[in-house]
Amino acid sequence: MLKVRQTHPEAAAPRPSRRSFLGGAGVAAGALVIGFTLDPAKQVRAAAGPDLSSAPAQPNAFVRIAADDTVTVLIKHLDMGQGNTTGLATILADELDADWSRVRVAFAPADAKLYNNLLMGPIQGTGGSTAVANSWFQLRKAGAAARAMLVSAAAEKWSVPASEITVSNGTVRHLASKREERFGALAEAAAAIPVPQQPKLKDPSQWVHIGKKLPRLDSVAKTNGTAIYSMDIRRPGQVTAVVAHAPRFGGTVSKVDDKAARAVPGVIDVVTIPTGVAVIAKDTWSAMKGRDALSVTWDERAAEKRSSDAILAEYRETAKRPGIVASEKGDPAAAIAGSAKVIEAEFTFPYLAHAAMEPLNATIERAADGSYDIYAGLQFQTIEQAVAAATLGVTADKVRLHTQWAGGSFGRRATPTADYIAEAASIMKATGGKAPVHLVWTREDDMAGGYYRPMVLHTLKAGIDAKGAITGWQHRMVGKSIMIGSPFEAMLVKNGVDSTTVEGASDTPYAIPSYRFEVHNAREGVPVLWWRSVGHTHTAQAMEVFIDELAHAAGADPLAYRLGMLTGAPRLSGVLKLAAEKADWANRSGGKGQGLGISAHESFGSYVAMVADITADGSHVKVNRIVAAVDVGVAVNPDVIRAQVEGSVGFALSSVLRNKITLTDGVVQEKNFDAYEPTRMSEMPVVEVHIVASDAAPTGIGEPGVPVIAPAISNAIFAATGQRLRSLPLDLSGLKGV
Amino acid sequence: MLKLNVDGVSHDVDADPDMPLLWALRDHLDKTGTKYGCGIAQCGACTVHLDGQPVRSCQTRIGDVGGAKVTTIQGVSGRVADAVQTAWRSLDVVQCGYCQSGQIMSAIGLLSTTPKPSDAEIDGAMDGNICRCGTYQRVRAAIHEAARSLA
Numbered sequence: 001m002l003k004v005r006q007t008h009p010e011a012a013a014p015r016p017s018r019r020s021f022l023g024g025a026g027v028a029a030g031a032l033v034i035g036f037t038l039d040p041a042k043q044v045r046a047a048a049g050p051d052l053s054s055a056p057a058q059p060n061a062f063v064r065i066a067a068d069d070t071v072t073v074l075i076k077h078l079d080m081g082q083g084n085t086t087g088l089a090t091i092l093a094d095e096l097d098a099d100w101s102r103v104r105v106a107f108a109p110a111d112a113k114l115y116n117n118l119l120m121g122p123i124q125g126t127g128g129s130t131a132v133a134n135s136w137f138q139l140r141k142a143g144a145a146a147r148a149m150l151v152s153a154a155a156e157k158w159s160v161p162a163s164e165i166t167v168s169n170g171t172v173r174h175l176a177s178k179r180e181e182r183f184g185a186l187a188e189a190a191a192a193i194p195v196p197q198q199p200k201l202k203d204p205s206q207w208v209h210i211g212k213k214l215p216r217l218d219s220v221a222k223t224n225g226t227a228i229y230s231m232d233i234r235r236p237g238q239v240t241a242v243v244a245h246a247p248r249f250g251g252t253v254s255k256v257d258d259k260a261a262r263a264v265p266g267v268i269d270v271v272t273i274p275t276g277v278a279v280i281a282k283d284t285w286s287a288m289k290g291r292d293a294l295s296v297t298w299d300e301r302a303a304e305k306r307s308s309d310a311i312l313a314e315y316r317e318t319a320k321r322p323g324i325v326a327s328e329k330g331d332p333a334a335a336i337a338g339s340a341k342v343i344e345a346e347f348t349f350p351y352l353a354h355a356a357m358e359p360l361n362a363t364i365e366r367a368a369d370g371s372y373d374i375y376a377g378l379q380f381q382t383i384e385q386a387v388a389a390a391t392l393g394v395t396a397d398k399v400r401l402h403t404q405w406a407g408g409s410f411g412r413r414a415t416p417t418a419d420y421i422a423e424a425a426s427i428m429k430a431t432g433g434k435a436p437v438h439l440v441w442t443r444e445d446d447m448a449g450g451y452y453r454p455m456v457l458h459t460l461k462a463g464i465d466a467k468g469a470i471t472g473w474q475h476r477m478v479g480k481s482i483m484i485g486s487p488f489e490a491m492l493v494k495n496g497v498d499s500t501t502v503e504g505a506s507d508t509p510y511a512i513p514s515y516r517f518e519v520h521n522a523r524e525g526v527p528v529l530w531w532r533s534v535g536h537t538h539t540a541q542a543m544e545v546f547i548d549e550l551a552h553a554a555g556a557d558p559l560a561y562r563l564g565m566l567t568g569a570p571r572l573s574g575v576l577k578l579a580a581e582k583a584d585w586a587n588r589s590g591g592k593g594q595g596l597g598i599s600a601h602e603s604f605g606s607y608v609a610m611v612a613d614i615t616a617d618g619s620h621v622k623v624n625r626i627v628a629a630v631d632v633g634v635a636v637n638p639d640v641i642r643a644q645v646e647g648s649v650g651f652a653l654s655s656v657l658r659n660k661i662t663l664t665d666g667v668v669q670e671k672n673f674d675a676y677e678p679t680r681m682s683e684m685p686v687v688e689v690h691i692v693a694s695d696a697a698p699t700g701i702g703e704p705g706v707p708v709i710a711p712a713i714s715n716a717i718f719a720a721t722g723q724r725l726r727s728l729p730l731d732l733s734g735l736k737g738v
Numbered sequence: 739m740l741k742l743n744v745d746g747v748s749h750d751v752d753a754d755p756d757m758p759l760l761w762a763l764r765d766h767l768d769k770t771g772t773k774y775g776c777g778i779a780q781c782g783a784c785t786v787h788l789d790g791q792p793v794r795s796c797q798t799r800i801g802d803v804g805g806a807k808v809t810t811i812q813g814v815s816g817r818v819a820d821a822v823q824t825a826w827r828s829l830d831v832v833q834c835g836y837c838q839s840g841q842i843m844s845a846i847g848l849l850s851t852t853p854k855p856s857d858a859e860i861d862g863a864m865d866g867n868i869c870r871c872g873t874y875q876r877v878r879a880a881i882h883e884a885a886r887s888l889a
Contacts, residue, residue, distance in 0.1 A: 080834055081832075081833035081834025081835065081871045082833070083833065215827070215830060216830045216832065218832065218835060219826070219827045219830055219831075219832055220827060221835075222832040222835030222838055223823050223826045223827060223831075223832060223835075223838060223842060224771070224811065224812070224823065225769075225770075225771020225772070225810065225811035225812040225839050226771065226812070227835055228770070229773075229836060231770070231773070231774065232764075232770035234768060234770070240765070265754065283753070283761060283765035283766065284761050284764070284765055284774075285753075285754075285757045285758065285761040285765070355870060356834070356836075356870055357773070357775050357781070357783060357834065357836040357837045357868070357869070357870045357871075358773070358775075358834070358836045359774070359775075405834070405835065406834060407773070407834050407835070407836025407837075408834040408836060408870050408871060410870075442777060443775065443776045443777055443778075639830060640830075643830065643833060643873070643876070644833075646872065646873070646875050646876070647833055647871045647872040647873055648872065649872060650869065650871070650872015650873065650874050650875075651870060651871065651872045653872075672776055672777075672778055672780060673775075673776050673778075673780035673781050673868060674778065674780050677780075678868050678869075678870050679872060679874070680865045680868065680874075681860065681861055681864040681865050681867070681874045681877065681878070682861035682865050684872070684874035684875055684878075686875065687875055
């Protein structure tokens with residue numbers, strides 16, 4: 001479990017990670033000590049285990065029933081588009097037998113005791129596709145307990161046995177006496193009933209909402225402009241801050257000439273903070289103009305000045321040396337040496353920006369009593385609260401968090417350093433709390449601000465015997481660890497292996513007789529972070545393209561070849577077979593510029609397979625259709641699951657075709673959507689999603705759709721053209737016309 | 739002091755004529771339904787109508803708006819707007835939703851001039867609107883559904 005302990009400055013032992021955690025030099029305050037003893041990804045796999053089902057029944061924490069019959073479900077997670085507000089409300093509403101048209105949601109306040117993510121220990125946070133998985137029993141119990149309390153209240157009121165009372169669609173009934181009441185009329189009496197600790201949960205046959213298409217709870221507000229995002233917070237007297245950041249990672253402010261900036265109409269103040277120089281103005285436009293007029297000299301002695309090409313070249317050299325062993329079995333070197341055929345390949349992956357539509361921003365307001373309110377798309381509430389408190393020099397209970405709808409995240413808002421929250425707090429501190437401050441990052445700040453998906457290089461070597469079976473597999477990965485250098489290092493990195501670098505490779509489900517997975521942790525000044533599906537973003541491409549390559553070398557059908565090595569992985573085999581069947585894989589043709597490619601991957605306890613149908617015309621590739629099969633256990637909201645898989649294709653496609661963040665002499669080159677162009681409408685393939693019927697406890701789908709897209713497309717390009725493209729983004733310029 | 743007619747109401751705005759309409763709407767008139775995404779007319783999140791025509795408000799100076807009627811997602815109405823918003827809701831197009839104000843304003847613009855758009859016409863009208871969540875399949879389906887309901 002994650003362990004969080006906040007200490008006062010005087011009690012804090014010096015720790016190497018403290019400075020980086022607090023987001024820069026010069027921020028003196030308490031330290032937050034965070035440690036994992038369990039791998040969250042592994043815990044998701046045990047989602048049906050006793051830990052989650054033994055969660056206490058806490059209706060008071062999760063549901064409010066008002067006199068007007070509205071049922072408000074409190075959401076402890078961030079909804080950044082993945083639809084978890086609808087999913088979580090569905091779970092509770094089903095056990096409660098609520099009328100869906102009266103169900104509302106509200107984001108819960110920061111409270112690590114009540115609202116911790118049960119798969120992250122005592123941390124309230126959203127990530128690892130855990131929202132539904134960790135809440136499944138907790139919300140069912142809360143709903144069932146609330147229902148039992150309404151029944152008890154009605155039984156008392158009508159003087160009838162509770163066993164004769166039924167509940168459906170927001171109404172409590174006693175058929176024999178023909179009496180009924182809406183929830184609202186019973187709510188007050190129900191609140192006085194003791195909370196049943198072991199409420200009886202429904203049998204799946206009794207579910208009324210789970211597994212059905214329900215309208216999303218956020219559709220109306222998000223289609224008429226009334227949904228309030230962090231960017232839309234308007235507090236009385238609020239000012240806007242825009243920050244000039246160092247052009248290179250690790251640069252700090254040396255000298256500031258703010259005369260011209262202060263002369264810009266609308267500019268109120270200019271303050272130097274640990275991460276740069278903040279221009280504070282009455283509106284965003286004035287703040288941006290003020291920043292343009294700033295003259296800042298940066299101290300770049302400690303800055304990262306290398307180009308990404310140079311860093312990658314160093315990775316390539318590093319990969320020639322043995323790395324730290326992440327997992328091994330048998331003697332792959334000997335097995336490969338005795339093989340009929342040996343195949344080698346290199347895969348490279350660039351830095352990637354999350355590029356959520358809503359650039360990072362946060363509003364902080366100081367209350368008269370010296371406490372603070374923070375409004376943002378908060379994703380790691382416990383950490384954000386602690387970091388803000390430390391920066392502001394108050395205890396965490398003096399910082400109230402107000403989670404808002406987030407305009408995307410893809411991992412960026414869940415930062416172990418709470419970087420942009422710390423920056424907003426620094427501005428609040430530097431301006432003395434005179435006015436509420438809205439820190440706004442422009443698109444350029446957001447894209448050039450680091451915390452990228454790491455750049456990674458994989459080298460692979462495998463042998464196959466005369467029958468085509470894999471004999472041995474050697475695999476080396478080089479990249480910057482997300483966890484090393486973060487406060488998570490001590491606990492999440494074991495023997496130098498960061499599981500978020502090697503996940504999806506070193507724990508491969510394929511029955512390979514001998515293997516050795518090694519990793520090198522690169523050291524560089526570019527901040528890196530999880531990016532929708534984390535390590536799987538690159539490991540799935542390396543594994544699934546290389547397996548495809550071996551299948552072709554073996555003269556085998558890529559589907560049959562995979563299934564032959566997955567006899568111990570029935571759920572992964574299941575989605576592979578389903579996707580293949582729905583895509584009519586058996587009757588495919590290929591070549592002449594058209595082809596199907598297949599891939600499958602498990603991540604975060606969910607299983608996804610895809611078949612991509614592409615057309616290659618010279619160096620232009622069009623992805624026509626994606627057929628996906630997913631197994632996420634119980635499908636709480638099938639339509640939300642379909643939407644997540646459709647969206648994963650749209651999200652990831654541009655990273656397959658073109659997106660990369662590059663550095664020239666340490667300076668990020670791609671700063672807006674012109675140079676880092678997301679997928680557009682005309683490129684979107686038709687996506688078909690098939691969901692495996694399952695009674696296993698539900699797992700997530702925010703991320704698991706992403707990893708399989710690149711390998712399915714890469715393998716389809718091979719089927720269409722006979723040319724093997726491995727590295728991302730795919731270099732289509734080398735494709736020969738067919 | 740500039741006069742702007744926004745969503746049928748005339749407002750006085752005390753701002754530089756160079757200020758993009760986007761920021762006047764968001765910071766001076768509290769029309770926060772119109773979103774900032776890129777500031778360089780690459781993403782379409784800031785799309786509003788100027789006398790019924792979709793424009794990128796991040797590239798429209800308030801000094802150039804003159805007497806034109808500005809319509810935002812918070813004021814758009816009529817048969818086409820109703821059909822589009824209804825289709826968006828019945829197909830649950832939105833995910834994070836941040837780009838959807840712009841998507842909807844572009845879609846209303848398209849259907850106002852092209853009542854039965856082909857897929858190619860949808861591509862043409864909607865390619866300037868980025869959805870990072872990748873909701874394009876449903877955006878396309880919702881435009882077709884809105885067109886059917888208007889027929």
